[in-house]
Amino acid sequence: MYLPLSKYVQLLVYICITIPALSQAQTPNIPASPNSELTYSVIVTGNTGEANAKQIVTPILSQLLPAAGKNSSVVFIGNPLYPQTLPDNQKENRATEENKLKEQLAPLSNYEGKAMIIPGAPGGKTDRDDKPYQRQEAFIATHLQNEKIFVPEGGCPGPLEIHINQDILLILLDTRRLLPGNEITDEFSTCPATRPSQVVALLDDILRNYDEKQVIVAANIPQTIKPMEYKYLRRNFAQFFKQHPGLIYIENNGTALRHSFSDSIHYVSVGNKAGQIKLPKGEKELFAADTAGVARVNFYKNGEAWLEFITAANPGNTTGQVAYRTLLMRKPTQAMITASLKGQHFNYADSxxxxxxxxxxxxxxxxxxxxxxxxxxxxxxxxxxxxxxxxxxxxxxxxxxxxxxxxxxxxxxxxxxxxxxxxxxxxxxxxxxxxxxxxxxxxxxxxxxxxxxxxxxxxxxxxxxxxxxxxxxxxxxxxxxxxxxxxxxxxxxxxxxxxxxxxxxxxxxxxxxxxxxxxxxxxxxxxxxxxxxxxxxxxxxxxxxxxxxxxxxxxxxxxxxxxxxxxxxxxxxxxxxxxxxxxxxxxxxxxxxxxxxxxxxxxxxxxxxxxxxxxxxxxxxxxxxxxxxxxxxxxxxxxxxxxxxxxxxxxxxxxxxxxxxxxxxxxxxxxxxxxxxxxxxxxxxxxxxxxxxxxxxKFLAKEVDVVGSDKSELFLVERQDDAHTNVTVRKISKSGDLEQVIYQRQFKTAETKEIRLYGLGGEDEFRISGEVNKGIKVRIIGGDDKDKITDNSKVAGLSKKTYVYDTRAENEFKFGPETKNLTSNREEVNAYDRKAFVYDYFGPLGAIEFNRDNGIQLGAGALIKTQGFKKEPFAASHRIIGKYALRTNSYRFTYDGYFTHIIKKFDLQLNFDVRAPNFNTTFFGLGNETQYDEDKEEIDFYRYTSRQYYFNAMLGRKIGKSQTLLLGPSYQRINLNLTPERFITNFAWEQEGNYNLFEAKTYGGLEFRYQLDTRDKASQPTKGVYIALGPGLYKGLGGDASDFNRLSGEVSLYRTFRVPVRLTLANRTGAAKNYGDYEFFQANRLDGLSNLRGYRQNRFAGRSSFYNNTEARLKLFNFQTYLFPGSMGILGFHDIGRVWEKNENSKKWHTGYGGGIWISPVNLLVLSAEYAVSKESRMPLLRAGFLF
Known part of the structure; x- marks a missing residue:
């Protein structure tokens, strides 16, 4: 591994100072502190909420912190206080629980230094979002008058930089978010890094930028971490840390107190609980004690950093004493560098x-x-x-x-x-x-x-x-x-x-x-x-x-x-x-x-x-x-x-x-x-x-935010005439008097679609007046405090033009006929986000696909997204694509539209699917044992052409983050082309004795869809569940079209095992059944492209169908090329399924199996190549993404 010269020098220095440290650790005598001025101390303790640690650590901190003074910091890592939660103020035991916390917080009450807490999760949970835990944090922050004591903020993993001074850097990490399955998936997260790779990359940047500083990395390790997960985490840390010699790493896992050393890195544990955790391979243990205490890193004027473990003097005496002291590193301070330059003269005048x-x-x-x-x-x-x-x-x-x-x-x-x-x-x-x-x-x-x-x-x-x-x-x-x-x-x-x-x-x-x-x-x-x-x-x-x-x-x-x-x-x-x-x-x-x-x-x-x-x-x-x-x-x-x-x-x-x-x-x-x-x-x-x-x-004038403050304001909206709306905002004094105008603008109906009034804090008043034929939509978002909203306006037409958002309690409302009441019991209704604006989007789409039946398919289209107020991720999306299959000369046009909150919280989904004029596909007959021998008959014999038109409009809503319900009507019209000497022609004559099958048929339907999707990433899932249910009722509307109903659904499960390599097991099970009379093109199918690999497209069709797909996706390695980075792996699969048809007695199950490779460029999308084998055929498949 290549290292710059400066790295070699540092490495040599660390090795030289560590050798005596190793030898002195073997002696029972504790070395004296260096003969140099102490400039700063960082005190670290972990898991002090543990019963055995609390009784020892609190008295020690009471002794250490006052003496440490302002030139010190104390860091609590993980579950630092007990109780971890607080009940409501109304609960009888609230005062008792508060007193327990106050007792433990006493050492911090008059502490002059900087106190920080990297909190653990309650009860072993990953997220700390339950109310009792938040109440405990709020109480601590208020009691200590330190709103930023919990770090990193917002539940972020970090790394958080804390520059103690020009020589010392403290970096804080919360590794809960680095463990498998616990990554932050919220795309709107404000954390500087959300994925493990981002956290490590950012940490690397920080360490490289401040290579000259003395660095401590303090990390919270979840107490519920599994041994193999911990081993994997530490191994990755070790590989990374050794690129930064001299680093001091402190965590709260393992032995109560321990110091070990490897690759010029000092590892310190302040687990504060009994029991031993085996050292990672290659680390040399320098000290270990099965007793609670604190670690203190002292920094001295001569550039030295020393580690001390401070424990109770004896079981009956909680007075702190130094149980271990050793030199960690020596780096020149900025003061030393500056002093070395004194006496040197530099003159670049006129140069x-x-x-x-x-x-x-x-x-x-x-x-x-x-x-x-x-x-x-x-x-x-x-x-x-x-x-x-x-x-x-x-x-x-x-x-x-x-x-x-x-x-x-x-x-x-x-x-x-x-x-x-x-x-x-x-x-x-x-x-x-x-x-x-x-x-x-x-x-x-x-x-x-x-x-x-x-x-x-x-x-x-x-x-x-x-x-x-x-x-x-x-x-x-x-x-x-x-x-x-x-x-x-x-x-x-x-x-x-x-x-x-x-x-x-x-x-x-x-x-x-x-x-x-x-x-x-x-x-x-x-x-x-x-x-x-x-x-x-x-x-x-x-x-x-x-x-x-x-x-x-x-x-x-x-x-x-x-x-x-x-x-x-x-x-x-x-x-x-x-x-x-x-x-x-x-x-x-x-x-x-x-x-x-x-x-x-x-x-x-x-x-x-x-x-x-x-x-x-x-x-x-x-x-x-x-x-x-x-x-x-x-x-x-x-x-x-x-x-x-x-x-x-x-x-x-x-x-x-x-x-x-x-x-x-x-x-x-x-x-x-x-x-x-x-x-x-x-x-x-x-x-x-x-x-x-x-x-x-004109671009800015389309939607305008008029924002108040945390003080009180009066918002006056006057619908002056059809062309103009006046907005005036005045200050309200503490005594309730109206004072100066703080905002005034005349809006033009031809320019502005929406005016959004945000009261924010304070007791605000909103008054809307005026009667007009045309007017601008006005949204009122009241704010946190008590507000008064009066709407006496009127705008001709059916749609309302005044939208009111506020909490229902403690506010005064006087709504008129123009008011749309969107008040809520949820405080989020008043949220103001100055960074909510998103541009509308119009862009091209392209696609290329290949399969054995259709050959190469080329597609082109457009994606259009428009935005709206509090409609995330968009107000409307339109996806339009046209495809052409070169081998079969088939055309297909699709439109998918989605409209968010079109009626209150209900969304609208629209779908068009047009396959014309000669859409080409295959049909092998109805039943589980239909015959096809590709060595005897050309596939063209089973092809037929048609004109198909499908449309649905579904209204529904999202339930939470993962569920969607949709219900709405559908329309289908299909006209088969009569083609002599094809299987479809023989089938029509044998089934009906005529060719009525080729007459146009029209159906109206009512469709319901339910979807549950907890997958971490739709294109490359590693965990989660996907469920889709889709019952439908269909009525024939013309000719001899028959009525029928369908019930269908599928369930997909994903689970990943990451040790020693990432293996994702994916399983999908699906089934469908028709009730009533139906045509062959409405049958439920097993298809070589979608659910039964190794077979031709639409290979089996029947009244009912069942299939199961199992895949093992093994990630082999990450790679780096000049064009792009990514990951690569292999997969193996097994598919099984069958159909049932009336008057058929079949016990046969069809299976397909095979394998393939997959590649994920930039880890954003997946391209896979598979080879599927069945008793009937062998099929190569290329696709974007996995099968499911």
Whole structure:
């Protein structure tokens, strides 16, 4: 295994310091603490809720924590307190249970350090979502006045970084979510990592980024973990940890107290329970004690870290004493590194360097054609840049911390006054933003190559252009960063690179006119918090619109929340602050889109936001995708007139001369390459700004959120006339008096479909009035506190236009004829999600399939999704596909539509299936023992053609997360084509003595469907159950069509065993039966493509059918190729089934068996190839996904 030189040095150091540690552990004498100043202590204990541990650990903590002081942390891992649950306040034993908790919490009451709890699950459960457990957590947080004591938050697995100081990093993990079957499956989860692979990848990134720090990883191990699961988990951890020598890993499993060592990693257990757990192979035990206690890791000024175990002095004395002490590691601290540089002199004054931003984007002509010409020459061209002298710039700077997202390396720097700046790499490293399996594939090369579409020196031009536009801005400077020892541990990542240096807009900027001389600059999250807390605070929306329209001109499409800071100012003569935006991180200005692949990728159904910088914005709505939440939060009050006035003023402010002056600030060699084109495109985009502003205003105006605060407001809605609706929001003081207007806008019926009023907290009042013929739909979402809602409005027509959402209790409602009452007993009815907006979608679909009967089938179509209020995952979905089978010249057209909550909580499903004009399929007769010998008869003899039309409309609803009920009418019409010398013609004559079978037949029906689906992943299930039931009643409507009924269903079960490799057993059983007279095409079938492999399509047909499919899917390995990563495995299967037909006495069962391979590219989809064998045939099968 290859390791950088720095890793070898670290490894050597750890081995050297560990050898004496191993020898001293064998002696009964405990070594003395080092002769160095103690700088920090991390105290860790586990499972202290255990009866035997509680009586010992609590007194020890009472002794240790006061002495540890503020330069310490204490971490409780797993089931730390007893009782684990609390009863309701009304229960008699509530006070008693609280007192038990208070007794255990006593050591933390006056603790000056940082306390953290990684909680275990109650009663061995995986999820901690039961109310009694939540009550216990809420009580602890309130009692200790620490709302963030439970970590990681939100039930996330982590890893959670806690930077103790510049030398120590604590990482917390909850491994419950890493165990088989316990992964987070909620696609809307806010956890930074949900799957085990993501957790490990993120942990790896953290450890690599902070390789120079002393690191503790503390992990909660579920107490119900199975021995083999634990062994598997520890083995995987060990393989991963050994890439990061010196790490200290602490968990709450196993022996009460234990220290072991392997591959330069220290493993510490604070299980605090009796009994031994066998050490993983290769670990050397240095200490073990079968008694409760705590572990303490002490960090010293000389860079040493020492481990101590502290236990009770003796069974009758709970005074803590050190039972074990040993040296773990020695790393130079930042103070030591800084001290070593004293006396060294560096002077880069007047030094310049001829350097290119990057040579990584030099490409062949073919690559340029495929991926774009882009700004490759600009990146590769050398320019003269001054040296970055950290000791001289801004009077001398020091590194505060490393920052940056996944793509950019950056340092936060501070001058002697505390003013902060940012130094970030011009070069990007986008592979870090990719999922780990994609980082060594073509995907990494593509995203890296597309950095060439961004202009390396664009930020240089924007300061003066922003001045002309009257927009706040940073003032970036470009430097060459030398190999400077003063950068310390960050030297390796920045030496000999080009860096962009600029102010960090934060806190007091009263001397910075380009930040508005604001005394308090804030981030977006803090502004949102201020707006919700107090309705006296307000955003200057015209300044936001101005800044956003400036983005249109320069083509900056990446304007999400974190790309903004906010200058705050006290209102003149009023309470509260007003906020104005400060854009930052202008890396995407002038981003272009060239080349075949990027051009395809910019289509509206893929990544339309990367349309590219040219003389026009192709689609202004999708161009602003990354700002979708920002704009719907901070641009809700402006009228079309406001937008046009702002656009025209901005257009007039940015003259041709200003544009030319700004772009000429590019280094001369760079200006010659792209300056003239950028100038031309900027002028064109500026001139088109009013048009683009109108288009974007109309897009935003369709649905508008008007959001209150946690204070009280009055929302007034006046339906003025058919064309206009006025919304005014006023503050209500604590005494109940109406104060200033905090929101006002006139909406136009022609522009706006919905207005959504959110009260949030406070005692809000909503009044709706006015009688009109046409009006806008108004949704009122009351909020958490007591609200009053009065609707006296009236809009002509059958549909209601005022929708009210609130809890039913403690609110006052006066509803009118226009009110649709959607109140509920559930608090979620009042939820406000500023990130709920989802774009409508229209995109193409394609398909290719193969089987022996139909040959190659080609398909094409479209998927359309539209969105609606609180309709997840969509309001309506339309899937339209047309297929053509080359071998049989068969056509098929299908439409699947799904409409969410079309009538209250009921959904509507529509299905069309048209097979015409000569749809080709097979029929071998009715019965379980119909004859077919492929050596004697051509398959074409059994084919027939037809025209078939099917439609159903089903109304239903979802029950919980996994169940669906649907009921509705259906229609079917089928017309068989009379084809001489085919089996179907002989069958018709033999059965009926005529050819009436070939007359058109029409049926009407009533169908019911029930579905239960708990599978973890529909395309590649490893666990869960799938049940589908589908009874139907059918009546003949024309000709000699007969009435009949059908009962059908199937059950699929999935179970996975992961040790030593992942083996998934899947079993499906299905059956169906017809009642009454039915035609052959309505028979229940066993089919070689769907339920009985090894046989032809539609091989057996009868009144009743039964089948069972069993599969064993074995995952062999993960793989990594240049094109994509994935996994690969093999499968074996056995199918059995039969049909029953009237007047047939058959005891025969048909079986098919076989095997195959499967591959899962990127672990997102499955492609499988199977070979099926039966007594009758041998069939190769290629399919997307598994059979079931």
């Amino acid at each position: 310049v360097k001829s350097v290119s931003a990057s040579t990584d984007y030099i490409a062949s002509n073919f690559r340029k054609w495929l991926m774009g010409e882009n700004y490759r020459e600009e990146w590769a061209t050398k320019v003269q840049l001054p040296y970055f002298d950290i000791g001289q710039v801004k009077g001398g700077l020091k590194v505060v911390q490393q920052g940056g997202g996944f793509q950019t390396r950056s340092l936060r720097l501070a001058d002697s006054t505390g003013r902060e700046y940012v130094l970030r790499s011009v070069e990007k490293y986008p592979a870090a933003a990719l999922p780990r399996p994609l980082r060594k594939t073509i995907a990494a090369d593509v995203v890296k190559d597309q950095i060439s579409a961004s202009h390396p020196y664009a930020p240089l031009t924007l300061g003066s252009l922003a001045d002309a536009a009257k927009i706040y801005h940073t003032n970036p400077q470009y430097f060459y960063i030398p190999d400077d020892p003063r950068l310390g541990k960050y030297r390796e990542g920045f030496a000999n690179t080009v860096g962009l240096f600029e102010e960090r807009p934060d806190e007091d900027q009263s001397d910075a006119p380009h930040f508005g001389n604001s005394k308090n600059v804030k981030g977006t999250e803090k502004v949102l918090e201020n707006l919700q807390e107090d309705n006296d605070n307000k955003v200057d929306q015209k300044s936001v619109a101005r800044a956003r329209l400036f983005d249109f001109i320069i083509g900056d499409w990446d304007r999400h929340d974190d790309q903004w800071r906010w200058a705050s100012f006290e209102k003149q003569g009023e309470k509260g602050d007003i906020f104005q935006p400060i854009p930052r991180d202008r890396d995407m200005a002038f981003f272009i889109n060239q080349g075949v692949i990027p051009n395809i990728a910019s289509r509206k159904w893929l990544l339309p936001k990367i349309q590219g910088f040219d003389d026009d914005i192709r689609d202004v709505a999708s161009f602003n995708f990354n700002a979708r939440y920002f704009d719907r939060t901070f641009l809700t009050e402006l009228s079309l007139t406001d937008w046009l006035e702002t656009a025209n003023d901005l257009k007039n402010s940015i003259s041709d001369a200003e544009i030319e002056k700004s772009i000429k600030q590019l280094p001369a060699p760079i200006f010659r390459l792209s300056g003239p084109r950028i100038i031309s495109d900027l002028k064109a985009r500026r001139d088109a700004l009013p048009r683009d502003a109108v288009d974007y205003y």
